[in-house]
Amino acid sequence: MIKEITITINPEDEKNYNRLKTLVFKELKQNGIKFTAEKTTLVFQKKSIDARHGRVKLHLRYKVYIDEKPADSEDAVPVWKKVSESKTVIIIGSGPAGLFAALRLLEDEIKPVIIERGTDTTSRRKDIALISTKNFVNANSNYCFGEGGAGTFSDGKLYTRSNKRGDIGRILRIFAHFGADKAILTDAHPHIGTDRLPKVINNMRNKIIELGGEFHFNTKLTDFIIEECKGAETVCGVMTEDVISGEKTEFRGDAVILATGHSATDVYSLIARTSPAALEAKTFAVGVRVEHPRKLIDNIQYHGKTEGMPTAEYRVTVQEDERGVYSFCMCPGGFVVPSASGDEEIVVNGMSAAARNSKWSNAAIVVETRPEDIPQNFVGEAEKMGCPALAGLLFRTDLEKKAKMNGKGQAAPAQLLTDFLANKQSETLPETSYTPGITASNLNEWLPPHICTRLQKGFRDIDKKMHGFVSPEALLIAVETRTSTPVRILRDGETMECTVLKRLYPAGEGSGYAGGIVSSAMDGEKVANLIAFL
Numbered sequence: 041m042i043k044e045i046t047i048t049i050n051p052e053d054e055k056n057y058n059r060l061k062t063l064v065f066k067e068l069k070q071n072g073i074k075f076t077a078e079k080t081t082l083v084f085q086k087k088s089i090d091a092r093h094g095r096v097k098l099h100l101r102y103k104v105y106i107d108e109k110p111a112d113s114e115d116a117v118p119v120w121k122k123v124s125e126s127k128t129v130i131i132i133g134s135g136p137a138g139l140f141a142a143l144r145l146l147e148d149e150i151k152p153v154i155i156e157r158g159t160d161t162t163s164r165r166k167d168i169a170l171i172s173t174k175n176f177v178n179a180n181s182n183y184c185f186g187e188g189g190a191g192t193f194s195d196g197k198l199y200t201r202s203n204k205r206g207d208i209g210r211i212l213r214i215f216a217h218f219g220a221d222k223a224i225l226t227d228a229h230p231h232i233g234t235d236r237l238p239k240v241i242n243n244m245r246n247k248i249i250e251l252g253g254e255f256h257f258n259t260k261l262t263d264f265i266i267e268e269c270k271g272a273e274t275v276c277g278v279m280t281e282d283v284i285s286g287e288k289t290e291f292r293g294d295a296v297i298l299a300t301g302h303s304a305t306d307v308y309s310l311i312a313r314t315s316p317a318a319l320e321a322k323t324f325a326v327g328v329r330v331e332h333p334r335k336l337i338d339n340i341q342y343h344g345k346t347e348g349m350p351t352a353e354y355r356v357t358v359q360e361d362e363r364g365v366y367s368f369c370m371c372p373g374g375f376v377v378p379s380a381s382g383d384e385e386i387v388v389n390g391m392s393a394a395a396r397n398s399k400w401s402n403a404a405i406v407v408e409t410r411p412e413d414i415p416q417n418f419v420g421e422a423e424k425m426g427c428p429a430l431a432g433l434l435f436r437t438d439l440e441k442k443a444k445m446n447g448k449g450q451a452a453p454a455q456l457l458t459d460f461l462a463n464k465q466s467e468t469l470p471e472t473s474y475t476p477g478i479t480a481s482n483l484n485e486w487l488p489p490h491i492c493t494r495l496q497k498g499f500r501d502i503d504k505k506m507h508g509f510v511s512p513e514a515l516l517i518a519v520e521t522r523t524s525t526p527v528r529i530l531r532d533g534e535t536m537e538c539t540v541l542k543r544l545y546p547a548g549e550g551s552g553y554a555g556g557i558v559s560s561a562m563d564g565e566k567v568a569n570l571i572a573f574l
C-alpha cells in the first residue's frame with residue numbers, strides 16, 4: 041500500500057529524522073492505517089515554507105510505502121532514440137518549447153532540425169556581458185535570444201500554475217537528468233539558477249545532436265514556404281538568413297514548430313503580413329521591477345526570524361480599478377537584468393544564481409493590460425497595417441522605446457518607490473544589482489496614467505499585506521513589459537495546428553498558450569506529441 045502523508049513541523053526539527061518519522065506514523069494512526077514500523081519506508085516528496093500567521097512552519101510531504109518496496113521509477117526519463125529518415129520536423133527557436141519538442145520527437149525517431157537566430161550559450165554569455173560593459177545589445181544574441189531561449193540566464197524557476205497542462209514531474213525529471221540539482225524534484229518552489237542552467241541546456245543539445253538531430257545557430261527565420269495542399273495553405277518549410285553572412289537557406293520538413301518566444305516582434309510581423317487572421321490580441325501586463333535589500337524582504341516574510349531560513353520569496357496580487365496588479369518572476373537574492381532584444385529599447389527582467397545570495401531581492405510588479413486598455417493611436421496604427429491584433433505589440437514597443445529615451449544607453453530609468461508615490465524625481469538613487477546602471481526619472485511622467493495610477497494604488501495595498509514593502513530603500517527600475525505576450529497565434533484546439541496555415545504549429549510562450557519555462561516546455565512536448573501521430 042502507498043499513502044501520501046503531509047506533516048507540519050518547526051524549521052528546527054527538519055533534520056531530526058526520528059521526530060519526522062514519529063510524526064508520519066502518528067498521522068498514519070490517526071487515519072486508521074495499519075502498519076508496522078519495520079515494513080514501512082518513507083520517501084520524501086516535497087517541502088514548502090509557510091510564513092503566514094506570524095510564524096514560520098515547514099510542510100513536508102512523504103510517500104509512505106507500507107508492506108512494499110519503494111518504486112524506483114521516480115527519476116525515470118523517456119527513451120530517446122536515434123532518428124530514422126522517416127520524418128523531419130523543423131523547429132524554430134531553441135527555448136524550452138523548442139528543446140522539449142525536439143526531445144519528444146526523438147522518442148519517436150523523428151528528426152528535429154532546430155533553427156536558432158542566436159548563438160550557443162558560450163558566445164551568448166559574451167554578448168550579454170557587452171550589454172553592461174559597452175551598452176551594446178546584439179539583436180540576435182541577448183537575454184531573450186540564443187541557445188536555451190529567454191530563460192537560460194535566469195533564475196530558472198520551475199514552478200508553474202498550469203498543473204492541468206501536462207506532466208510537470210516529467211519536465212523536472214528531464215531537467216534533473218540533464219544536470220539540474222535533484223532537489224528540483226522535491227522542492228515546492230524548484231529553481232535551477234543562472235549559474236547552472238546553461239550547462240543543462242548544453243547537455244540537452246548534445247543529446248539531440250548525438251541522436252541525429254540538427255542545430256543551426258545564427259540562423260534566423262525570415263519567411264515561410266507556403267504551398268497549396270488539398271485546398272489549404274500549407275507550410276512546407278522555411279526560408280532563413282545567416283545573421284552574420286546574410287546567406288539565405290531553404291529548409292523543408294513535414295511540419296514546422298514555431299517556438300520563437302514573445303520577444304520575436306519580427307515573427308509576429310511576418311505572420312501579420314502572411315496571414316493576419318492567424319493573430320489575436322490578448323491580455324498581457326506592463327509595469328516595473330522593484331528591488332529591495334534582500335534582508336528587508338527576508339525580515340518581512342519571516343517576521344524577523346531569518347536565521348537558518350532560505351532567502352525569502354513573495355507572491356502578491358491585488359485588484360485596482362478592475363485590473364490585477366501583481367508580482368511576477370520574483371528573484372530572491374537576485375539581480376535585475378537588461379533584457380532588451382534590440383539597441384533601441386530598454387526592458388528589464390530578473391535572475392538569480394542557485395544560491396540566491398546577492399544583496400538584493402527583486403520582482404516585477406505589473407498591471408494587467410487588456411486589449412481594450414491599449415491607447416487608440418496604437419489600435420489605429422495596427423488597423424492601418426491590416427492586423428488590428430498587433431495593437432498591444434505596438435504599445436509594448438513604444439513603452440520600451442520611451443524607457444530608452446528616459447534612460448541612458450542601457451542605463452535604465454529608475455525612481456525610489458517612495459518618490460514614485462509622491463510623484464517626484466529622486467534626487468539620489470541607491471546601489472543596485474542592475475549592472476548597466478540607472479538614471480533618475482519620474483516614471484509618472486512617461487508611463488501611461490492608467491498604469492501609473494494602478495501601480496501606485498497597488499504598491500500601497502501590497503504594503504498592507506507586507507508591512508515595510510513601501511520603504512525608502514525600495515527602488516523601481518523600468519520598464520517591465522515582457523511577462524507575457526500581447527498577441528496569440530491562433531491554433532486548433534485539437535490538432536494544435538495554426539488555424540490558417542496548415543502544418544505550422546505555434547508553441548510555447550510566443551504562441552500565447554504558455555508562459556514560463558515549465559509550461560512552455562510542456563506545450564512544446566504536447567505539440568510534438570501530436571506531430572508524432574500525423
Ligand SMILES: Cc1cc2nc3c(=O)[nH]c(=O)nc-3n(C[C@H](O)[C@H](O)[C@H](O)COP(=O)(O)OP(=O)(O)OC[C@H]3O[C@@H](n4cnc5c(N)ncnc54)[C@H](O)[C@@H]3O)c2cc1C
Pocket residue numbers: 132133134135136137138155156157158180183184185186187188189190191192193194195196197198199259260261262299300301302303304306307369377379389390391547548549550555556557558560561
Ligand atoms: C531574464 C529572464 C528571466 C526569466 N526567468 C524565468 C524563471 O525563472 N522561470 C520561468 O518559468 N520563466 C522565466 N522567464 C521566462 C521564460 O524564459 C520564458 O517563459 C520561456 O523561456 C519561454 O520559452 P519558449 O521556448 O516559448 O520561448 P523562448 O525561451 O523565448 O525561446 C524562443 C527562441 O526562439 C528564438 N527565435 C526568435 N525568433 C527567431 C527567428 N526569427 N528565427 C530563429 N530563432 C528565433 C530565440 O532566439 C529564442 O532562443 C525569464 C525570462 C527572462 C528574459
